[in-house]
Amino acid sequence: MSRIPQPEVYVEPQQPPGGVERPRLRSTAAAFTSLMALAATSLVAGPTVAAAPEGPCALPRTPAHHSLGLDTWNASYPRPDHALDAVMIFLSFPDSRPLTSPAELAADHFPATSGFYERASYGKFRLRAHSEPRWLEMPYASTAYGIRRDWDPKRRKAYMRDALSVADPLVDFSQYDVVYLVADPDAPGVDSDATKVVNFDRPLRADKTDISRVVTVFERHPPDRNVLAHETGHVFDLPDLYHRPVDGKGDWDTYVGDWDVMGSQFGLAPDLFGWHKWKLGWLDRRQVRCVAPSGTSLLTLEPIAAEQAVGGSAGTRLAVVRTGKNTSLAIEARGATGNDGHTCTEGVLIYRVRSEAASGRGPVEVVDTHPRSEACWEQSVYPPLADAPLGIGETFTVPGERTRVEVADRTPTGAWTVKITTGA
Template sequence: MERVRPRSAAAAFTSLMAFAATSLVAGPAVADPPGGPCALPRTAAHHSLGLDSWNSAYPRPGNRLDAVMVFLSFPDSVPMNSPRELAADHFPATSDFFRRASYGAFVLRAHPQTEWVRMPRASVTYDIRRDWDPERRLVYLRDAIDAADDDVDFSRYDVVYLVADPDAPGVDSDATKVVNFDRPLTADGAEIRRVVTVFERHPPDRNVLAHETGHVFDLPDLYHRPEDGNGDWDTHVGDWDVMGSQFGLAPDLFGWHKWKLGWLGPAEVRCVNGGGRPTVSAGPPGSGELITLEPLAAAPVRGGSVGTRLAVVRTGPNSVLAIEARGATGNDASTCTEGVLLYRVQGEAASGDGPIEVVDTHPETEACADESVYPPLADAPLQVGETFTVPGPPGGRTRVEVADRTATGAWTVKITTA
């Protein structure tokens, strides 16, 4: 089916003006949460992107987590691959993704089992599919945990991957997902609150386990699922985060996600209009703030200062405009465009309901048609010399101007709120 490429109305561009001395502009009046004045409060929305506190129902990837991979076979099929081969489909690639995304702060350590665990029923009896009947899914999960319990001490692990024989006749590769239990299952004296059910082909979709593991860490789906299942799923964020598409050319996690997970600290996040760092000198109202943004996916320079990786403009009680630089390095090494990316974050939007939407700063053009999951957003980042104004609250706006790119690959931007 031909890709549908709707275009938004063009936003006004202004020429890049001379830079004045920086000053902060007052923003919406909000109470300062523990993460600072630009940290949205966590809401009741599923996988809320509020980050003033952590949802303790989820493991936090702060240092190291251990994950078990259990390989499930069925009476109606003989596996064509070994557990070792299927484990290699996902590791060390998934661990490497999170190591790079966290700047080395987090290690996901996989413990793949070496033997198949035999399920008690034929694969076709479970009716495995994307929109799975909850009762049949629960039977599958209970059977899997019970079958593996003699060989696996589930109390030792923070993350559970249940990997089905990809060649079994009843296995549907579209059914891979994280299942959260209303009532946790119990094994080896430990509560199992969620599992990753893996039904991927061999070889699997690129970065699929990084996407699913993101849900284990309370990150939302960023794709848009059309009501009829047809059309583009990637209209919200395109290639720009693995939680939008595992096929994205620039799949590193957004800076907002990294802030939520604890991988960006106060020294790397600049709150522009809500009481952030002091300005260099006072300027007239609306003169803006100069910020140098380090590429989000770049590894820190050993022995050097970290630098700013995320700029945030508070636009409402539960919304912000986030600004970050994306370059061809780290998890973004395959990106087809570089520049300064803008996106809106809605703390009250649930997973799948558009909690993040990338701002298309080039609404009349697209890029990378042969590679991008959604070419209209492939050229979303601003380039040197470009300016874009984003409407904010009633009567407000944020102007982002890209002045320069340094010799080290950082981007100098001027952010003005009004």
């Protein structure tokens, strides 16, 4: 059984399912010619909403925690559009002798986490990890801090202050953008479910540097897959995409299933959604197609996880249909490559984005284009969404949105030819 994902600590009418149409397949050449003719009649007027610098389909950032609006960047978070430095600090306790070395624990997470982000960003972002070589002993026993999933705020704050206090004489915090506090996984008071990002309402200060947030790592050895990639996403202002049931029971993966590491660290296709990549600065305007609110558009979508050719032209990675002041439909291709190399299905994925929805409250919801079927029972974190993408020859009308998506074919290079009809 997979461990239930741990939410970040904050300092602060459903549509009926749609159906897939599977028309009788024409030849690839005939389908493409027909769609090109339709595309020539497309309307090109933009949505009747104010245009942001990123274009008319960029949603505004709202006060919601980790808002997915991207007309502006929240300057309290480091933006990963250049190389950033991270430090791993290893904490032991008087009541336990570590059974593993700091080097072994560092190797649990790096270079895997750096590799995840280098692939996700198409090489535009490098996370450079620096590890302290020794254990730093905390002043109190591990059991004294009450470490657990829903941690008492006073005990959590005491843990943070003690950790930074023992590290400050050896670590120059002014040199780092990201701080990982890694606890001895074998100490009796350490709970692996407590791994999370902690935001401070008032920054702590060390080396004349404000520390606004840290990643507290309590993982087992070896750790859960992609867990640090998930937590690091919060450091860059990305939200939790899973659904936490009110009573803690039930399925946590109903919003996005396997399709983004911010939903599940165990996902089969954990690469970040194209919307996230746009927000983080890894996709530019040339790679995002704002679809007109009425008409028919034909485009070719490169798989979101595929590498970008060095010096080559930037292909379209994301199509966006603006549906309201704070809402959009996003359309992208997912293929078995890069971070998505272990996906069990390929095709064109559709999802809703809400910039007014806070982290953990459904800022992204994948549209299930095959609501009556499931896939990958033995591997998927949520089989009902494992077959969410549209395949070749399939057409889907998004419930309540007057938007129809048709997948015509796949090019020899692996891109997908897609027709999007809006306002119908």
